Amino acid sequence: MTDPGGQTGAAGVRLRWGGASHVGQVRQVNQDSLFVGTGLFVVADGMGGHAGGEIASRLAVETMESELENGTGQRPPRRTLDLVTAVQAANDRVWAQSEHDPDLAGMGTTVVAVGVVEEDGEARIAIVNVGDSRAYRLSGGELDQISDDHSLVGELFREGRLTADEARAHPQKNIVTRAVGIDRYVAVDEFQVLPRTGDRYLLCSDGLTDEVTEDEIASVLRSVEEPEAAAQDLVRRANENGGRDNITLIVVDVVDDGAGPGGTADARLESLPDDDDFSHDPDQDTEAVLAVPDDQAHLQRSHPAPPPVRPDGPADDDVRAPRVVTVRSLAFVGAVLVLLAAGSFLAYRYAQDTYHVRIDGDEVVIYQGRPGGFLWFDPTAVEDTGIDVDDVPPAVLDDLEGGVTQPTLQRARRYVTNLEDRIEDTRPSVTTTTAPTTTTVPATTTPPAPPTTAGTAGG
Secondary structure: OEEEEEEEEEOOEEEEEEEEEEOOOOOOOOOEEEEEOOOEEEEEEEEOHHHHHHHHHHHHHHHHHHHHOOOOOOOOOOOHHHHHHHHHHHHHHHHHHHHHOHHHOOOEEEEEEEEEEEEOOEEEEEEEEEOOOEEEEEEOOEEEEOOOOOEHHHHHHHOOOOOHHHHHHOOOOOOEOOOEOOOOOOEEEEEEEOOOOOOEEEEEOHHHHOOOOHHHHHHHHHHOOOHHHHHHHHHHHHHHOOOOOOEEEEEEEEEEOOOOOOOOHHHHHHOOOOOOOHHHOOOOEEEEEEOOOOOOOOOOOOOOOOOOOOOOOOOOHHHHHHHHHHHHHHHHHHHHHHHHHHHHHHHHHHHHOOEEEEEEOOEEEEEEOOOOOEOOEOOEEEEEEEEEHHHOOHHHHHHHHHOEEEOOHHHHHHHHHHHHHHHHHHOOOOOOOOOOOOOOOOOOOOOOOOOOOOOOOOO
16 A cells, blocks of 8 residues: 655644555565554554454554544644653553453554654654654654664664664564553653754654665665655565565655744754764653553652852851852752752663563572663562573573563563463473283183983873
């Protein structure tokens, strides 16, 4: 399926786009979905059986459409938080459907979306994602991945334990650590960049990135002018390279950033560093927002300013000056302590917001925390699995020695259960041989019949 290129505008920003979706060369069903609205673009890659993945991705894009589009084109300015909330609503819907229908249990989907939003009176390009579908930006001829892959291989790559080539060929590259609809609540990554005329954005499922290298993707995006033609070219290349998964992508061009020639936007664009590493730039990257029940408040970071110093006390400058310096110093120290405490708390949250399964001595143990720890926060053992290290299959022994990261305790337990099943499957079957039993039947001697007496009939 190919969507013809089109133009759409929001918040003074004019966009041109083209999208394509293809089942690939191996799969029988296309479990991907895409949506294009008013300054809104969504790609979802479903998972969970023959029908589950297709349903999950469709429910996700339908929910985001209903949350963010009113069908009239006349809507209030959209915020980044609106996109995050829409993804969380999609998670609620997919989760509820999988709980209601046993045939759809465990279904889920990735989601990556780009939307034009308005923050502090300025138009922004907002990107949200869950899973391993990606968002890229081509700016000044350079292609940068904005989103982070929520996958086992993605985490290993970010930790420096895999190279890019090793990640692409890793046998567990399709194991996602976060997806819409898998758990009751989902964390959504969000990013913001300022729109710039000439920039090109790409949203895609892993059916593209597993088959086409980033260098080849960048070459197509640089050389093919029309978004629709670029989308079709990328789908063709993915199919030529094997097409082992569904392929879905949207190419979005910023035709006009809304500033106009000589406008004030030139200074605005310079105010945002053009850093290649979106995932770690504090000026472009915002914290993941965790969906929580309405009765729980979100934790917000604050940066308190030193309290004002009132000129109390004697009027003599020689007496007052030391006091002013002392109060300011105390205020500065207090502010530093508050920031250090906040930093320590955030570091603790980062260190403890995940679980991993690894080998500890002679057995496999579930730990809370990141493998190897983070700063001065070491992981803590939470459950003994009872699995002996000698029973672990050699294929996963290296992974368990380094620690297999899971987002929740429930997922860690599920991994252990799968590992137990795998161990059981690899155990040699035991054949019991029963010796044949010989039954001796005692001979039976039949006593001789009594003599027969012939009778004579009398007359």
